[in-house]
Amino acid sequence: MHETLPLLEISDFPALRREKIDTLQVNIGYRCNQTCVHCHVNAGPTRTEMMSEENLALVSEVLRAREISTLDVTGGAPELHAGFRALVRAARAQGVHVMDRCNLTILFEPGQEDLAEFLAQNRVEVVASLPCYSLDNVDKQRGKGVFDKSIAALQQLNALGYGKPGSGLVLNLVYNPQGPFLPPNQQMLEADYRRELSEHFGIVFNHLFALANMPIKRFGSTLVSKGQFADYMQLLRDSYSAANLDGVMCRSLVSVDWQGNLYDCDFNQQLGVAVPGNMHLRDLLRQDLRNSPIRVADHCYGCTAGQGSSCGGAL
Numbered sequence: 001m002h003e004t005l006p007l008l009e010i011s012d013f014p015a016l017r018r019e020k021i022d023t024l025q026v027n028i029g030y031r032c033n034q035t036c037v038h039c040h041v042n043a044g045p046t047r048t049e050m051m052s053e054e055n056l057a058l059v060s061e062v063l064r065a066r067e068i069s070t071l072d073v074t075g076g077a078p079e080l081h082a083g084f085r086a087l088v089r090a091a092r093a094q095g096v097h098v099m100d101r102c103n104l105t106i107l108f109e110p111g112q113e114d115l116a117e118f119l120a121q122n123r124v125e126v127v128a129s130l131p132c133y134s135l136d137n138v139d140k141q142r143g144k145g146v147f148d149k150s151i152a153a154l155q156q157l158n159a160l161g162y163g164k165p166g167s168g169l170v171l172n173l174v175y176n177p178q179g180p181f182l183p184p185n186q187q188m189l190e191a192d193y194r195r196e197l198s199e200h201f202g203i204v205f206n207h208l209f210a211l212a213n214m215p216i217k218r219f220g221s222t223l224v225s226k227g228q229f230a231d232y233m234q235l236l237r238d239s240y241s242a243a244n245l246d247g248v249m250c251r252s253l254v255s256v257d258w259q260g261n262l263y264d265c266d267f268n269q270q271l272g273v274a275v276p277g278n279m280h281l282r283d284l285l286r287q288d289l290r291n292s293p294i295r296v297a298d299h300c301y302g303c304t305a306g307q308g309s310s311c312g313g314a315l
């Protein structure tokens, strides 16, 4: 795989500094029931990297110490970690909003039969990747049979109230483009998803997040192989919108890897670019990072291009 960090490090992207941390985004391990070709952490059933009990306990302590309002749990399939449910319960007991980056098919894995009920009981927001509303595109990207299982999972979540008005159970979907172009208008795409999923499968959801592809890891490597890296970077630069700078997620989010190391965002985690000073979760018990510099590079143009892009979709 081509490393793209050397192509990104010399950058004129504006300097950024942190504000108060609102969201702790924690990758609790690389084990997953799927092996998607595009997976940026190469997750799969044989991966053994899982967050330790000690670091899971630290997550709860940091949420309390820094008065962080949202815990965003990711992986792998985070639900496969034996400590996932205890982590969720501990955060909810503190009044923290919890988001589960759920691949949907996990609901049908052995031992996960009651997962949907657990998520509903704990009022966990479900954020699920669904790169298209057609079988062919989803199965091509995420594996054979994934589309049908994803649809069945969404129907199961809907039956519990997820995505339904007034239920308070939030179900959001995530889209990212299949190639080197920016996502279409989020509102229009959301309308398309709503119509297609409702008409064909009776599925409802709250919002669709349209995310731009970052020129890093597997996607970046493919761009290099195809000789498209410079053109894609030019597209991101040409689409720069300064208005998006205020909303980039790294201002209010910290990303944590399975070993407890801190990054300014998940993309920097994927690039192995740690926060200045190479800090660990335990360091957040005594300092809050407010006003500290963010490690920006050219991939940051992916967050400010066009309508802007973050873990919560367009800015």
Ligand code: SF4
Pocket (backbone or CB within 6 Å): 032, 033, 034, 035, 036, 038, 039, 040, 041, 042, 043, 044, 075, 076, 077, 103
């Ligand atoms: S479901 Fe997500 S974590 Fe699992 S292999 Fe696919 S992209 Fe990776």
Ligand code: SF4
Pocket (backbone or CB within 6 Å): 248, 249, 250, 251, 264, 265, 266, 267, 268, 294, 295, 296, 297, 299, 300, 301, 303
């Ligand atoms: S890539 Fe990360 S560090 Fe750069 S602007 Fe986006 S969120 Fe911030």
